[in-house]
Amino acid sequence: MSNFFHYKDNELFCEDTSVKEIIQKENTPAYIYSKNSILKHFTEIKDAFAEAKPLICFSVKSNSNLTILKILSDAGAGFDVVSGGELYRALKIGVHPDKIVFAGVGKTTEEIKYALKNNIFMFNVESKAELENINTVAGDLSKKARVALRINPDIDARTHAKTTTGKKENKFGIDFETSEQIINNIDSYKNIDLRGIHVHLGSPIYDPEPYVLALKKVDEFLQKVRKLHKIEYLNIGGGYCISYTGESVKRPEDFARDILPITKKLGARLIMEPGRFIVGNAGILVSRVTYSKASIGGKKHVICDAAMNDLIRPSLYDAFHRIWPVCTSVPRPEIELPNQKPQTNGNLEIVDIVGPVCESSDVLAKGRWFPVVKAGDLIAVFSSGAYGFTMSSNYNSRPRACEILVDGGTVSTIRRRETYEDLIAIEKEYL
Ligand SMILES: Cc1ncc(COP(=O)(O)O)c(C=O)c1O
Structure with missing residues (x-):
């Protein structure tokens, strides 16, 4: 406890x-x-991954109370949002928009406009159709949209079937082949600034191994596509477990020990989206x-x-x-x-x-x-x-x-x- x-x-x-x-x-x-518990968990994950100086974007869906968002923002967190409503909350507490990333398979044109007008840091794009829509909306607003492609690496996070998001049958993300085609063709998306790759496997994840397996696949993928496009950011999502039973479970430093050597090799700046672990x-x-x-x-x-x-x-x-x-x-x-x-x-x-x-x-x-x-x-x-x-x-x-x-x-x-x-x-x- x-x-x-x-x-x-x-x-x-x-x-x-x-x-x-x-x-x-x-x-x-x-x-x-408990306010001090929230802050302790935030510091724990930040310290465990400190070597990579990640942008920690707290996952607003896990707890979206304004006061809690403010506490985390004051502690230095950014936010991972998945809807216009979550974006509204994050903006309301005054977080700088360049600390907001926006995921979700069904972002509407209205939500995309809202996010672009507020200059959020990055969209985590979940399909080719969505990328095309963001490209069009950004063009209409005379803006360039910063995006990361959310890859579906087809890795089993070994968690509950209803909270697994990185297997090929899940609705989330884009497969490697389509991602490669997009990157090959990136110059045709005039209003898109492709900055990163995003992977989120599910939640809660009790072992670093699924992250390692997914990142190894991302590594292979990047070896291929890097010649075509420089990828500056790697967003490894959330999912870090907590103990629901009182038994000891893996800690952020256990995840960091296995994840950081791979992300370091990839040479991209790290973004993380923990929710459950913090609150x-x-x-x-x-x-x-x-x-x-x-x-x-x-x-x-x-x-x-x-x-x-x-x-x-x-x-x-x-x-x-x-x-x-x-x-x-x-x-x-x-x-x-x-x-x-x-x-x-x-x-x-x-x-x-x-x-x-x-x-x-x-x-x-x-x-x-x-x-x-x-x-x-x-x-x-x-x-x-x-x-x-x-x-x-x-x-x-x-x-x-x-x-x-x-x-x-x-x-x-x-x-x-x-x-x-x-x-x-x-x-x-x-x-
Ligand atoms: C894209 C994305 N990032 C981060 C999270 C946060 O996961 P967790 O609360 O397990 O850290 C989720 C939750 O499902 C998510 O869908």
Whole structure:
């Protein structure tokens, strides 16, 4: 467990602040982030790759709260965006546009215009058709668009099928053959300034090997095409893993050790797009138990007030998040693994922890060994800082949770809880 979330006298703290006290004021469900954890992770990845002096473009999709983007921007980060909305957020916090890269398979003409008008650093281009469109739009605006070709290297990132992006059957990127044709023909794209190559394999990736395999293929490719065109930037994407179970996983320095010798050989300037590594373990989702229910077949359901609309990863990816009561005399185990009884002193029972949404897939944890809890108790869903709030929705007309930032003993609301009025605000005028 990151020591930014720790138990003291049977009670969970975020940095120096009692989670129970935050919730007394803010209520549940609530996302709580540790500012110093975010900064520590940013520094860790920056230091591990320091030798290459990379531009670290935080992946806005993992957590797009403005205050968090501002913290990272102040620490020197750039941003990886995948939509006009994410670009709007990045620009709003005042980051210099030459620190913004824009990926995504379906950038619309409007989004391309918006990005060009704001002079972003680079588009990560995902198809020939998109390159042609960017060329046309840039011409209309009398601009030259800086681009990197996103290569699909057909490498298995060995992660969940739904978050694998670098295999040939995935919709992302351009194959080597087409990329070579584009580069051969680059002079015909009058309004394109081809500056780099981009590769993003998927997320989370638990081993450097897929990066190494992909970069070796990129190396071979560059040997061929470099004679035709100088490639100045190499963007190696994101995907760096975090521990969801408490077990130790590879650290940025392990990735750097294997990746840097190859990128050094390639001689291009490095760009990285980490998201999950920076914010994943810097956030928790706190929820309150509404009911405990013994269901048919002897199964016990703990029904809480956070649901799949607040945190969809367990429903969508069967993702495993550790969960533990906020106040408990049962020590939180060091490690928890799916379907295994963890080592701890105290009474545990097997439960499904579920939300109130009308879907059987509305599950936060299935078959989990858990301390006995009762209605009113608070529980914390750990490792929820990435792809938590950003993937939340209003399904079942549930107002979205608030987001709270803790810095030592200081607590700030960085997004207020939505209200019922917010739910209808942009509909009611059409009644
Ligand atoms: C193009 C691109 N870059 C970076 C990321 C960030 O990945 P992660 O949060 O695992 O670092 C993603 C996420 O899917 C992505 O699609």
